[in-house]
Structure formats: structure tokens, C-alpha cells
Amino acid sequence: MIKWRPDTCDCVFGYDMENDHPVLKKIFNMCSAHNSLSFGDLLAKILQENRLKNEFFGTIQDTIADFKLEDYKWSFDNTRKLNVDVTGIQGGNKNIIKTLGNLDKFKDKVNFNG
Numbered sequence: 001m002i003k004w005r006p007d008t009c010d011c012v013f014g015y016d017m018e019n020d021h022p023v024l025k026k027i028f029n030m031c032s033a034h035n036s037l038s039f040g041d042l043l044a045k046i047l048q049e050n051r052l053k054n055e056f057f058g059t060i061q062d063t064i065a066d067f068k069l070e071d072y073k074w075s076f077d078n079t080r081k082l083n084v085d086v087t088g089i090q091g092g093n094k095n096i097i098k099t100l101g102n103l104d105k106f107k108d109k110v111n112f113n114g
């Protein structure tokens, strides 16, 4: 069993890989954002949030080559929407990032604050 505490919340749980898919085995801690989820829904929700955070960063980096991880300030609000601020980025690139946040895969899931 692999024990994981995602960086996107305070849940701690154990999972196994079965047929290339993570399968939740044990919950050590449920955070306040996720404690209403069922055992069956928890892992999918956490993976979805983690991927969203990583995918938005990756999409920015694909577009703005010198975009650095330390410039990417993110958090999840109480509706579990991803809030993103960037540092060390000039205005033109901020507009590009804002446009990326409106892509279908990020729309209504990402708030880009600038």
C-alpha cells in the first residue's frame, strides 16, 4: 500500500495500484473539504484536484517557456475551485494566462487572479 498526503489538501490515505489504476485502501485522515465524500468518491476527487493544479501549471509552461514553478501560487477555495496567482510575470503574459484559464478544461474550475 502506498501512503499519500496530497499537497492539495490534508487528507492522508493509502492506495494500491490495480490494473494501472489507484484503488483506495485506507483513509488515515479526511480533511474538512472532503469529509462529506464517500469512500468511493474520495480518491477520484483528490486526484481530479491534483491533476487540475498540475495541468494548469503545465499548460502555462507549454505556452510561456520560462514560467517557473516558484511563480505559480495556487490554493483551493471553499468551493474547491483552483485559485491561481502568479509572481514575476509581466502584464502581457498575465493576459495569456487569463486566456488559458478560459479554456474549456479549466473554465469554471480555475480562478486566475493575476
Ligand SMILES: [Zn+2]
Pocket (backbone or CB within 6 Å): 009, 010, 011, 030, 031, 032, 033, 034, 046
Ligand atoms: Zn482532502
